[in-house]
Amino acid sequence: MLCAICTALIKCIPLFSYCPAPDYENNTRHQSLHELKNSVLEGCVVCKRILVHIGRQYEDGETWLENALLTVDHNARLIGYKAYHYGDSCSVRYSLPYDAQGGVFANIKMPQLVFSSPQIDPTIPSITPQSTSTADAIDLWRYWFRTCSESHPVCREKELGLQHFLPSRLIEILDTGDTLHWRLVSGLDINTTRYVTLSHCWGESEHIKLIKDKVAPFREKQPESILPQTYRDAIRVALSLGVPYIWIDSICIIQDDPDDWKNQASLMGQIYHNACCNIAASWGTDGTDGCFNPERSCLKSDVSTRIKMDGDHGPEEYLVTDEDIYKSEVIEAPLNRRGWVIQERYLARKQLSFAKSQVYWECLELSASEDFPKGIPKQMQDPYQESMASAKPSLNPVGRSQLRFIWSKVVESYSMCDLTKPSDKTVALAGLASEMKAATGYTYLAGLWEEDIEKQLLWESREPSQHFPLKHSPYIAPTWSWMSLDGPVRYDTKYGYQHIQEYTRSRYGPSCPPLIRILKASIEAGSSDNMHSFVSGTLELRGIAIRAVATRIMDFRSPGSMYRLEIVNHAKVINDTWTRPIIVVIWWDENVASKLYDPEGWYRLKKERAQSLLFMFVLDGDRSHWKEGLVLERLRGQEEKYRRLGVFGTQHLASGKFDLGYVIRRKLGLEPIMNHTYGWTPIAQKDFNLEDERLKDLVYTVTIV
Structure with missing residues (x-):
């Protein structure tokens, strides 16, 4: 009522x-x-x-x-x-x-x-209010799968365009009547390309694993009972779809064979993309939970309720649903906190997600749920879905600017996820990066792209949620890549929001030219395709910079803090053109909670930040983007080699802020014309030349590693 x-x-x-x-x-x-x-x-x-x-x-x-x-x-x-x-x-x-x-x-x-209004259609199987388990939605998920396979033009076209591919190993499900059995088979020995995959949380539970000594026994018929509940539920879902083959990572990769793991991990993107459906055990935290929630009835009424009211033509029924149910049950589900799952979800062409209260379907043409079997309302879906050309998260062909935006959001989501082994960080995204590379033709550089790389360098460490970010040790990626950081990041907005650049210009005024020139950008990897397992990386820049000592003067609630810069070895610059104090906000890449929490790390960071650092301007601030440059530390004993410590910005500070455009125009003998509407001095591309002798005491060439 x-x-x-x-x-x-x-x-x-x-x-x-x-x-x-x-x-x-x-x-x-x-x-x-x-x-x-x-x-x-x-x-x-x-x-x-x-x-x-x-x-x-x-x-x-x-x-x-x-x-x-x-x-x-x-x-x-x-x-x-x-x-x-x-x-x-x-x-x-x-x-x-x-x-x-x-x-x-x-x-x-x-x-x-x-x-x-409830999405009632006599052709679509309905779920009774008395349903106590998500397993009761079997007829509905069969309907979604069949309709997609037979009636979705985009999905059918994508399937027809697939190249023949089968994983090296698959699990064959043997239905012998009363009980189920399974065995491990070679992809070369089967005469179909139809198989499903499983996305699941390993958690703390004991998992059945394929090791070298188990390869031969697993090729013989095995009872279903030795599998964890999640696997047992998944093979039942596979059979309900008419597919007798399933790929599960712990059984299809030899876990104690580094060479096999490396080979199979590099194929992960193809494995999930070529599967006819991905089964996602979204709500479970480990293998004991299973796919189906047997207690969903007590949750269902908390997230969706049907009500009846008197209308113009008699009683009418309406559905009342939490707007964030899709976000909480799918996007923020325990499963989607795993780093590996990001690419699994993006690359899978179809996915069934088994959540706490209901089952969800995603394919290129439809995102649906038990509450909304014909389509989840737009306002309940992923807020970034409009940038994609499909109903599910994917890199399905869209314009390059939209792909850049999608990539920036993938990076931000991925950086917040957990990986059991930090060394997996590069390989767990390699499949999705390969898909992006194929769609754009860009060159991949450890999480960034060589094309327009200057618009990707100002990524920042985000405010920590569970732990404070630190650089990976041992080596994962060069310091100029966000992959070098063990913690959440925000991608450079200059890159991710290029598809709304015209809007940005109309709101904030004209953009300024890059203040750096990329001389060299390269990566060396242990993989043959250069997509993961990086061993070194070099970024050589030439641009405007100042060397200074930073003294903190104010903390913000965000990771950024305000600093005053005292310039060293730039006496001429100070006397001639440096007319205002340089106040900047610095967003350090690494942070620790307190001296008590991590005294060794605290003293290390304090020592790093107390020395003279190089502040290199990458892009002049245009009021729509606060971050302007890189904070670099010169490596001991290596005159021209640096490592990144963070990013800085000045343009969002109060009046009296440092104005780089003013300094450059004065050095060039030009009238310092200010943009009074936006409060900064623009730098025209025609007036800016790094090789101009008048700028030589501001220009540095650095190699960041």
């Missing part, structure tokens, strides 16, 4: 047949937490969803709510909302005002609910 206030709200949503002129702001709403709680006790499903959402943010939600109730004026307006119409659905976003007396509601996250 619904309370009178939620009923009045719903009747103002344009989705419904009897809605009047929408009046979202002035409609009746709950006036207090007390009133909201009474509605829950009376059985209002929407009010219950709001109250549960608030309560989950505290360990003892009920006690906290009781105490919070005492601080709130009983007559104050408490629950506000805004509705957003999306054609066949509507999102309602609830809000709590700030309580001036205690601020108890200031940081509470409120739910966002999607109201829609």
Whole structure:
């Protein structure tokens, strides 16, 4: 049921047949937490969803709510909302005002609910409300798979364009009636190209593994019972799709044979891309959980509820769903925190994701779920999906600028994931990088691309969530690559957002030319295709730089801190043109939580940052991008070799900030014309030449390793 206030709200949503002129702001709403709680006790499903959402943010939600109730004026307006119409659905976003007396509601996250008509189609199998397990959706996932294979033009075209490929080993599923058996077979010995793959979390559970001594025994018929639950569920899904072959990493790669692992790992992209479907055990944290959640019935009502209301032509049924359910159950699922899974999900052409409350389907033409079997509403999907030419995350052919944006988001997601072995970092992304290379023709350089590399150098270490970022040891990648960092990063926005460059220019003014010239960019790898297992990398730059000692003057809440630069060995520059103090914000690549947490690391970083460093300008700030240059440390005993320590910027600081354009124009004898609208002096390409003698005391040639 619904309370009178939620009923009045719903009747103002344009989705419904009897809605009047929408009046979202002035409609009746709950006036207090007390009133909201009474509605829950009376059985209002929407009010219950709001109250549960608030309560989950505290360990003892009920006690906290009781105490919070005492601080709130009983007559104050408490629950506000805004509705957003999306054609066949509507999102309602609830809000709590700030309580001036205690601020108890200031940081509470409120739910966002999607109201829609149920996607009822007699040709699509439905799931009964009494269903207790995601295994009950078998007819629905069969329907999705069959419809995609037979009726999706884009998916069919992609399949027809595949080259013949089979993994070296596959698991053959033997259905002998009452029980299932399996055995390991060679890809050369089967006469079909149809197989499925499994994406799963290894976790802490004991896994059955293929080792050298097990190759021969595993070629004989083995009972299903020796497999972990996730594997057992996966082979049942495979059989339900009519596919008797499945690839599972721990059984199809010889785990104690480094050469076999290296060879098979390099083929991982092809293995997942050529599979006819990928089965993702999204909700499980290890092999004991399985694919199917047997307790989904108690979760389902918390994320989606059907309600009935009287409409113009009799009773009408509507679905109320959490807007972030796809994000929480698929995008942020335990499985998608694994580094390997990023490329598995992007490269798989079709995927069945078994989540906590329901099953999800993704292919190039459709993203669907049990709640939305004909298609998940756009506002509930990945916010970056619009940049892709398909309904699922993929590199399916789009323009190069969109591919750059997708790559930047892949990097950001991947850098936040976990890898059991840090040494896997380069190979676990190699398949996706190879796909990007094939689509663009670009040259891959350890996580970056040689083409327009100057627009990718200003990646930054993001604010840590679980641990503070440090450089990988032993060697993973050169310091100018984000892959060298063990922690989350934000890709250089100059590269990732090129597809909205015109918008950026209109909003922030004209962009400035690069202040560096790339003399050499190369990588040496232990793999034959140069896509992973990097052993060294060199980036040679020539550009504008200053050598200075940085003194911290202020901390921000983000990883960046404000510093004052004291120039060394640039007396002429100071006397002639350096008319303002140089204040910068530095985003260091490495950070430690505190001196107590990691005293050795803390003292090492303090010593590094106290010496004179080179601040090399890469791109002059254009107000849309804060990061302007690289912070470099000269290697001891190697005059021209440097390593990267971080990035810096000046353009977003208050008035009186350092203005590089002003300095360069003065050095060149040009009138320092300021762009008064945007507060910085533009540098025209025609006025800028690194070989100009008048700039020689500002120009450096450096090799970053």
